[in-house]
Each structure stands twice: as structure tokens, then as C-alpha cells.
Amino acid sequence: MITTLTDTTASAIDKTMIEMRETFGANTIGRVLTLIIIATGDIEEPLGAAISASHEHPARVLVVHADPDAETSGLDAEIRVGRDAGAGEIVILRARGDIMASLDTLVMALLLPDAPIVTWWPESAPSSPVHDVLGSMSQRRITDSAACSGPIATLKRLRRGYSHGDSDLAWSRLTRWRGLVASAYEVPPVSVPTKVEVAGSEENPSVVLMAAWLSRSLGVDAQIVDPSDGAPDYAGVHGVRLTREDGTIDLTRVSDEAIVLTLPTDDSGQHVTMPRRTLNELLAEELRRLDPDEVYGEVLATAFSGIDDMGTYASGKPAPTDSISADAEAVAADAAEATAAQLATALEARSSAHLVVTGGTVGTATAKALPAALSAAGVDVSRLHIWWGDERFVDPDSSDRNEVGVRDPLLEPLQEAGLPARNIHVMPSPADGMSLDDAAAWYGQQLDLSGGDEPFRTRGRAFFDVLLLGVGPDGHIASLFPEHSDQRSVSASAIAVTNSPKPPPERISLTWPVLNSARHVALLVAGEEKAEAVAAAHGEINPWPVPASAVRGLESTTWFLDTAAASRLDD
Numbered sequence: 001m002i003t004t005l006t007d008t009t010a011s012a013i014d015k016t017m018i019e020m021r022e023t024f025g026a027n028t029i030g031r032v033l034t035l036i037i038i039a040t041g042d043i044e045e046p047l048g049a050a051i052s053a054s055h056e057h058p059a060r061v062l063v064v065h066a067d068p069d070a071e072t073s074g075l076d077a078e079i080r081v082g083r084d085a086g087a088g089e090i091v092i093l094r095a096r097g098d099i100m101a102s103l104d105t106l107v108m109a110l111l112l113p114d115a116p117i118v119t120w121w122p123e124s125a126p127s128s129p130v131h132d133v134l135g136s137m138s139q140r141r142i143t144d145s146a147a148c149s150g151p152i153a154t155l156k157r158l159r160r161g162y163s164h165g166d167s168d169l170a171w172s173r174l175t176r177w178r179g180l181v182a183s184a185y186e187v188p189p190v191s192v193p194t195k196v197e198v199a200g201s202e203e204n205p206s207v208v209l210m211a212a213w214l215s216r217s218l219g220v221d222a223q224i225v226d227p228s229d230g231a232p233d234y235a236g237v238h239g240v241r242l243t244r245e246d247g248t249i250d251l252t253r254v255s256d257e258a259i260v261l262t263l264p265t266d267d268s269g270q271h272v273t274m275p276r277r278t279l280n281e282l283l284a285e286e287l288r289r290l291d292p293d294e295v296y297g298e299v300l301a302t303a304f305s306g307i308d309d310m311g312t313y314a315s316g317k318p319a320p321t322d323s324i325s326a327d328a329e330a331v332a333a334d335a336a337e338a339t340a341a342q343l344a345t346a347l348e349a350r351s352s353a354h355l356v357v358t359g360g361t362v363g364t365a366t367a368k369a370l371p372a373a374l375s376a377a378g379v380d381v382s383r384l385h386i387w388w389g390d391e392r393f394v395d396p397d398s399s400d401r402n403e404v405g406v407r408d409p410l411l412e413p414l415q416e417a418g419l420p421a422r423n424i425h426v427m428p429s430p431a432d433g434m435s436l437d438d439a440a441a442w443y444g445q446q447l448d449l450s451g452g453d454e455p456f457r458t459r460g461r462a463f464f465d466v467l468l469l470g471v472g473p474d475g476h477i478a479s480l481f482p483e484h485s486d487q488r489s490v491s492a493s494a495i496a497v498t499n500s501p502k503p504p505p506e507r508i509s510l511t512w513p514v515l516n517s518a519r520h521v522a523l524l525v526a527g528e529e530k531a532e533a534v535a536a537a538h539g540e541i542n543p544w545p546v547p548a549s550a551v552r553g554l555e556s557t558t559w560f561l562d563t564a565a566a567s568r569l570d571d
């Protein structure tokens, strides 16, 4: 049974649904979830999948088809119950123009009470599904990067915007492949492969995720290789080969229905039935589990964790320049003067300005020089916000804290000059009653909430006005250390760092996308012992071995150096 309503409202839709149910004798008792489908194109295919899945998971399906550019504003709805809705009930909402602004309220009025919510984007994907207005109210958020334009770029965006509860159909397409590879691998004698290859296109998200899953599970870098010449285009994983000392495990798709498996102990080539999966099956599988798919999150983090992806946050920005002075004191004075001028300019353009301070020797000296420099530049400190690039996770009054180092020389005078206490964004310490992980997540959330509609990691635009960074003799900046695995974390704005090579071992650090969202970056360095790191950081952007090479400001990056720290620049 289908009823259409034009220029309608949520309450009229609800009333009509009740009437239709009464006429039809259906009820909502058996519905187990609300499935929201955000459609941008054809709705029949995803709707067909939802109807099919409804036999296993009876759902209320809300299809949101929005046209924000429409000249008129309004809402039409189509309600389907009974045979036309499988074992569920369907409401198709066609929203035009201004009505889009109240989409969340509209959808909220139509949700099944007390039932989980799943949102599915069949052919588009928000940068961060959890930050989407409808995604934010859902337990599970399903995308399909392979169906979006620019599948790999989409998967990269989803990686940066990932949150627990996200999943992607490019990953669900691998469920059977993963099962088969795992059981082939476990045929005795089990041994770690020396080479791992996935045949398929590098432009296919399932192929990329398969390689990442294998790399992560086996601890061996999986290579993506071209499918063999003349192979039909299966638009996904063509095969997996694990080379071991005793022979190879090879799984190759030979048709849409089957793969051929060879083992070191049996090279006869067994045919195994493994049909390619339909959209209906993929959706039904997704709805089977409403808890977060942790493995997907971890595999997504492994994919694209290479240097290039981290480095892209820094590349394409103005080249760094050097400002060389006689000694550390002069470096601090020059940096403070430049910072004050940049903050003054920021406040001419915007209502507030954001400064990130740092710890370390020259960082603390620069902080000491700042109050006088800010006053000389006429900066209205009541409109200033202070953040930290990193902090050591130790007692709040420990002299190891970066914040303690600037408390007397910077924070006190600025507060006296009008800086509100609420604008001082100190990183938490153990005394705040949070674990290190929770403390880092909390600080990241404070930043995400301050910066606007999306988290930093997907925003790609300026937030901080000036970012001050010290540089260690090993080339570290903030608490991102060379060849330290925590450096690879980019799916949060702040991360917990453990086993820091420089004591204390537990720290909180801003991550690459956040550090790379400043208008101006100032690297503050003095001393001969840092000359080598400074020279290395003046080379190519290469965050993994040389973190200091990979932070750039959107408008400027300046190395404030003393002559000793600059001494190897011509080498």
C-alpha cells in the first residue's frame, strides 16, 4: 500500500502512517531498528536492498532525498506499508530548499522510539559520518566508498573522519575473502609468509583494504599487483597470494561465482564457490551487527598510513624561510615580535585569535618575551585563545609540564592584561581524573568543537593563527617523535603518546592535520646540538624520520634559529 503526501509535515506523515497501519492491520512491535538512507540519485536500488534486508531485520526505513538547491521550499512524502515495504515500513522524504535546515528535527519526529538507528549513504559519503547531522544520532554509519566519485579519495577522507560505529561496504565485500584466506593460512604447517600480494586495482577500495588487512594481520607489507593479463574485470579483489618458504597459498577469482585455491601441500587447484556479493546481502550483513566494527577501524588506520599521506597535510604550502639571530635570547625576542604582529593582524580580521604555545628551552624563552611584544603590538589579549601543541602527562604542578614553564612568565601577565581564564586551553593532567587516552580524546574534542562544523582531520583549513614549535635534537616537534608509531595516528585531533623516547614517557600531542592547520608556523631552535636536525628538516617533507620537516603554515613557516643551530644549513 502506497500513500503520497505533498507539502506535508512530520506530524501529518506520522498520522497517516498510523491510519495506514490501522487500515492494513500492521503494527510496529516487530520493528528492530530505524534505517535512514541518504539518497542523492536513484532510490530504488538501495530501497530494494532495504526491503530485502527487512525480512531479516524488520525496520522503519526513512529515505531522505534532499534537494537543497530547489527554488521552492517544502516536503513531500511517500509512505509504503505492507507488501510494498517488505517486512518493514518505508517513508520517502523529498525535502526541498530551506526545509533542509530542519532535517534533523524532521527525521527525529519519525524515528522508532527506543530502537537503534543506522544511517546509510549508498553513493555519497560525508567527510566525517559521525559529524553529519543524521550520522551523529546513529549507532552505525554505513558508507560505500566504491560507489562514490573518487573512491580512494573518499576512503582517505573517511579514514581521517573515522569514528567507532562507521563501516563501509568496500570492507563488507571482503568478509568471505577474509574467511577463506584465514582458513587457507591456517592449513598446517603454518608459517609467516615472506611475500604477500593482492591482485586488483589500486583504485579499488576493497583491494586497498584487503592489502591493509593482510599487512596488519601478518605483519608483512602486502603489495597490490595488477591482475594477470586477460583476466576479466571483477572490480574488486582478483586474488591473494601468500609466498612461504614451503610454497605458495594462492586464491584466484576465476568467475563471478568461484575462486581457485592452491596450497603448498596441494597444487591441484580446488574450485571453491564464492559468489560475488549483492547489495542486498551486504546491507543485511551490516545490519546484523550494531556494535562498532573495530577491525574495520584498525584496518582503515593501517591503510594509507604511509609517509605520503601524512606529508600531504604539509605539502603545497609556501616554502619555509629562515630568520637567524646571534643567540637563543635573540631568537626568542624575534619570534615573539613576529608572533605578536601576526596575532594583531589576525584580530583585525577576526573576532578572536588562536595561539599555540610549546615547551622546551627556546619555546619557554619565547613565551617569556611574548607579554611585552603583545603589548607593543597593541594586541587585545581579551580576544586571544592559548592552546598547547603537546603536554607531558604528569602532575599539574610538575616542572616537567610545558604549561608550568609558561604559567608565571606568560599566563599570569596576560590574565592581568585581560586574557579570560576560559580562553586558556590547558591539556589535562592525571589530576583531572582521566586516563591518558581519555585526556587526549577530551582535548581533541575541545579543538573539534572550537573549530566549526567538522573535526580538524577532515577540515583542511586554518584554525590556529600562530603555532609555536620547539624542535628536539632528534627532529621531533610537539610530541611526534621520529619513527615512533604514535606519529601515524591521524584520526583524532589529539593523541596519547606512550613510550616517548624523551622523558617523561606519557604525553598528549596534537596530530598532523591539526598542526598543519595554522596560518603561521614558527620553529624555535637554538644550539649546535640541533644543527643536524635543522638541516635535515630543511630537506624534503618526510615526517616519519624527520617530524620537523612536515609542519607548514598556510601563510608562512619561519625557522627562528641562532647561528649555532643554523650552522649546518649550507652542508
Ligand SMILES: O=C1O[C@H](COP(=O)(O)O)[C@@H](O)[C@H](O)[C@H]1O
Pocket: 358, 359, 360, 361, 362, 363, 389, 390, 391, 392, 402, 469, 470, 471, 472, 473, 477, 478, 479, 502
Ligand atoms: O619534549 C619536548 O621537546 C621540545 C623541544 O624541547 P627543547 O628543550 O629541546 O627545546 C618541545 O618543544 C616540546 O613541546 C616538548 O614537549
